[in-house]
Amino acid sequence: MSAAHVTLNLLAALFTAVAAVTYLIGHPYPRAQMEMKRLPLTWMPRLGAVLAAGSAGLLAGFAVPLLGILASFGLVLYFAGAFVAHLRVGSRKLTGWAAFFVTMVATLAVNVVHGLS
Template identity: 65%
Template sequence: MSTAYTIVTLVTAFFTGSAAVFYLIGHEYPKAQADMKRIPRRFVPVLGSLLAAGTIGLLAGFAVPLLGTLAAAGLFLYFTGALVAHLRVGSRNLVGWAIFYVTVITDLAINVLHHH
């Protein structure tokens, strides 16, 4: 198994898993982000669950490579949606989003190159 694949996947899983925890425990930051993007707060746990599922899928990809690739693709779509949500309300504070997006895109690319 490639060292780069392992490191990128673990870093991505750490980022998305940490975000999932914050969303699922009811931390104020995700609620404030939902308010800013005019997303109903009832969707915050749903978004956290999607992040958690993506994280689990990335880690499962070590055993079943297709799951890792599909999880990375799902997270790519998730963060593409997050960009749309930011732009829809005129938010230009995209540094946090960009860190997640670049990490997820890198993971998707390395998954495809490593497994396919």
């Protein structure tokens, strides 16, 4: 297990866990994001649950590498969907999205390399 593998998985798990909590408690920031993207607020708990599952999957990947690969792939898809939601409404404020997406793509890459070795 390399330092990059451990660091990226822990960082990605932390990012997604914090995001999950903000969605699950109905924090004003994700609520405003949902409204800006014209998405139903009823989706907030579901999106939070997906993020929480992704975070748990990344941590479980330390024990079962395939779970880490699948979780990181799922999170890459989640943030690809977030990108589409931004573009759909013409939002160009993508700094936060880019930080999450780049982290998830890097995590997927190290998980695949670790899983194949």
